[in-house]
Amino acid sequence: MKTTEILALLENGQYQEAKESAKNALLTEPDNALLNYYAAWSCDGLSDETEAISYYEKALKIGLPETDLADAYIGLGSTYRAIGNYAKASETFQKARVSFPENKAITVFASMALYNEQNYKEAMQLAIKIIGETSSDPTIIAYKKAIINYSEDLDAVWD
Known part of the structure; x- marks a missing residue:
């Protein structure tokens, strides 16, 4: 599944489908920053904050496009805050x-x-x-x- 299709799932609130698709795509493209970010986003949408962290961190380490970077920082920071860190x-x-x-x-x-x-x-x-x-x-x-x-x-x- 393409990143644009996963993004559409996320934007429509279909977090479980987005998570499954992102994780499947990561099996062949583990260093794809957008896929890691989308996996994190989907985890957040499913209240799987602890799982989201590693995906956010990896996406930021690899390097996201400028258009997604601020939102990824917000997602990671909010996730840390949600778990009390x-x-x-x-x-x-x-x-x-x-x-x-x-x-x-x-x-x-x-x-x-x-x-x-x-x-x-x-x-x-x-x-x-x-x-x-x-x-x-x-x-x-x-x-x-x-x-x-x-x-x-x-x-x-x-x-």
Whole structure:
């Protein structure tokens, strides 16, 4: 089965079929980054987080196309977070933030992992900054500059 067909299964929520197809294809193409990524994605869709990790890691090690890379980082980081490995989740999201500084979703996921690590201040700073930068709510927009400014140091006090 071609990668495009497996992708179609994933996009339609047919995770079991996608997993079987990806794993079968990996028997002949074990170093295909997309097949490893699709196997990981299908495992995630089936709540097989532990199994997904090795596929995500291998896909990232081999090298994914730029169009899939950010999503693979999100998938791996979220999977680590889901199984309670918050340090690995934060490490993954930090690496992803360096590679994709404009990807706001990565930053939101990073803030959740930081929260789980009890890095509450940094988690809040990231979350508040994202709200200030991306909200279309008129009441947020009215205070955008202040929100972003305050997000830089939540403990700052001005006399």
